[in-house]
Amino acid sequence: MADKEKMTIIVFSGEMDKALAAFNLAIGGATSGMEVTMFFTFWGLNVIKKNEGGIESKGIMRKMLNFMNRGGAKRLPLSKFHMLGMGDWMMKKLMKDVNFPHVEELMAVAKEFGVKFVACTTSMGIMGISKDAFIPEVDSFAGVATYLADAKESKINLFV
Amino acid sequence: MADKEKMTIIVFSGEMDKALAAFNLAIGGATSGMEVTMFFTFWGLNVIKKNEGGIESKGIMRKMLNFMNRGGAKRLPLSKFHMLGMGDWMMKKLMKDVNFPHVEELMAVAKEFGVKFVACTTSMGIMGISKDAFIPEVDSFAGVATYLADAKESKINLFV
Amino acid sequence: MADKEKMTIIVFSGEMDKALAAFNLAIGGATSGMEVTMFFTFWGLNVIKKNEGGIESKGIMRKMLNFMNRGGAKRLPLSKFHMLGMGDWMMKKLMKDVNFPHVEELMAVAKEFGVKFVACTTSMGIMGISKDAFIPEVDSFAGVATYLADAKESKINLFV
Numbered sequence: 001m002a003d004k005e006k007m008t009i010i011v012f013s014g015e016m017d018k019a020l021a022a023f024n025l026a027i028g029g030a031t032s033g034m035e036v037t038m039f040f041t042f043w044g045l046n047v048i049k050k051n052e053g054g055i056e057s058k059g060i061m062r063k064m065l066n067f068m069n070r071g072g073a074k075r076l077p078l079s080k081f082h083m084l085g086m087g088d089w090m091m092k093k094l095m096k097d098v099n100f101p102h103v104e105e106l107m108a109v110a111k112e113f114g115v116k117f118v119a120c121t122t123s124m125g126i127m128g129i130s131k132d133a134f135i136p137e138v139d140s141f142a143g144v145a146t147y148l149a150d151a152k153e154s155k156i157n158l159f160v
Numbered sequence: 161m162a163d164k165e166k167m168t169i170i171v172f173s174g175e176m177d178k179a180l181a182a183f184n185l186a187i188g189g190a191t192s193g194m195e196v197t198m199f200f201t202f203w204g205l206n207v208i209k210k211n212e213g214g215i216e217s218k219g220i221m222r223k224m225l226n227f228m229n230r231g232g233a234k235r236l237p238l239s240k241f242h243m244l245g246m247g248d249w250m251m252k253k254l255m256k257d258v259n260f261p262h263v264e265e266l267m268a269v270a271k272e273f274g275v276k277f278v279a280c281t282t283s284m285g286i287m288g289i290s291k292d293a294f295i296p297e298v299d300s301f302a303g304v305a306t307y308l309a310d311a312k313e314s315k316i317n318l319f320v
Numbered sequence: 321m322a323d324k325e326k327m328t329i330i331v332f333s334g335e336m337d338k339a340l341a342a343f344n345l346a347i348g349g350a351t352s353g354m355e356v357t358m359f360f361t362f363w364g365l366n367v368i369k370k371n372e373g374g375i376e377s378k379g380i381m382r383k384m385l386n387f388m389n390r391g392g393a394k395r396l397p398l399s400k401f402h403m404l405g406m407g408d409w410m411m412k413k414l415m416k417d418v419n420f421p422h423v424e425e426l427m428a429v430a431k432e433f434g435v436k437f438v439a440c441t442t443s444m445g446i447m448g449i450s451k452d453a454f455i456p457e458v459d460s461f462a463g464v465a466t467y468l469a470d471a472k473e474s475k476i477n478l479f480v
Contacts, residue, residue, distance in 0.1 A: 007468075012178070025464060028468050032468055034472075041181060152165060152316060157477065159318040170341075303348075304347075305352060308349055309352075311476045312476060318478075319478040
């Protein structure tokens with residue numbers, strides 16, 4: 001730990017392409033010996049939600065918001081080509097074509113190499129999402145203070 | 161000042177959710193003793209525009225652009241859920257629900273803790289916006305050189 | 321080289337406004353004596369594609385994807401105001417109005433000041449784009465490991 005170089009990535013976006021970029025960077029960092037932490041916030045929380053539906057949330061609007069944001073690594077949209085969902089399907093086909101791993105697989109690889117996943121408690125509060133909505137791979141639940149303490153000591157800090 | 165750790169945030173986006181994230185990070189930094197500067201550029205200028213209408217701009221297209229970008233912290237859209245403006249309204253209701261502060265309130269808190277607001281003069285030039293379009297909380301008007309001088313000495317630099 | 325301060329910018333987005341911001345930052349860094357590297361990935365690859373059509377790609381879906389992403393600095397859309405393409409045209413007119421350089425011109429200036437352009441080989445693989453689709457100004461083709469080695473030594477790292 002002592003002198004291990006650090007890297008942090010804030011995953012703000014819930015889009016597949018941005019998630020792919022974030023995990024690629026994280027895995028790259030971890031495999032090159034860095035200590036990498038990913039902070040999932042706002043729509044980025046969708047990336048680390050369970051794929052199964054049925055997230056408990058209080059209030060009808062939160063229910064709606066959470067339904068529209070069911071999330072789970074399998075359901076992430078693309079930041080481009082929303083039209084008719086064509087882009088997503090095409091992108092997934094293309095990635096399969098070249099044997100590029102899915103977000104889910106990259107997530108598993110990232111975990112294997114020790115990348116830490118932190119879910120932002122502030123966003124969870126706004127959106128009314130409780131801890132059990134998330135995949136077990138999430139290491140901790142924390143706010144901005146934790147992020148900053150980490151980022152201050154990091155060589156690379158990105159907001160994706 | 162001497163050894164105070166620094167942080168910079170470029171606010172490129174004019175969207176409410178990204179602005180919330182930026183201010184949360186800035187306030188977190190400032191309350192933990194960092195010297196934080198936010199550089200508002202392009203659509204991010206909307207965040208620090210006055211809520212009142214009537215921005216003076218020359219030329220009919222600039223007038224149109226500025227009308228469509230009236231901005232002001234009260235008017236920021238969300239980066240998701242544009243459809244029918246449903247998302248904005250829902251998000252605002254949700255935030256109210258959990259007593260989460262609005263962008264405007266976060267902005268006031270950020271100022272109180274000494275976060276510096278800088279408006280990008282290059283973007284102002286392109287968009288034809290003059291200094292009086294902005295809220296008085298803006299500390300200075302500057303270009304990329306000022307940003308870089310600051311960012312070079314900062315522990316954390318983010319582009320939101 | 322020895323003590324030259326470094327800066328890296330990941331250009332993930334293929335949008336004109338974000339490209340403008342990225343090149344402005346890169347040029348600012350280079351003219352202030354920094355060694356700047358821009359890593360073009362995902363939609364950001366559009367920025368450094370040749371303006372001429374006719375990119376070779378295998379498979380019908382890749383052909384479609386590449387047609388929709390013909391790219392080239394002349395064709396970049398805006399991140400806002402997609403509707404009817406109004407925004408792009410308006411923005412370009414406004415920039416011309418104030419004599420603000422186009423993406424293409426900024427790119428040339430960046431090259432002149434020694435900014436390095438790197439195309440992400442992972443994204444190229446997914447999208448089925450070969451090296452000859454890119455403008456000759458691209459200095460090298462590399463993956464995340466190259467980026468990280470550079471970013472670790474940099475004072476400023478941004479994801480645009």
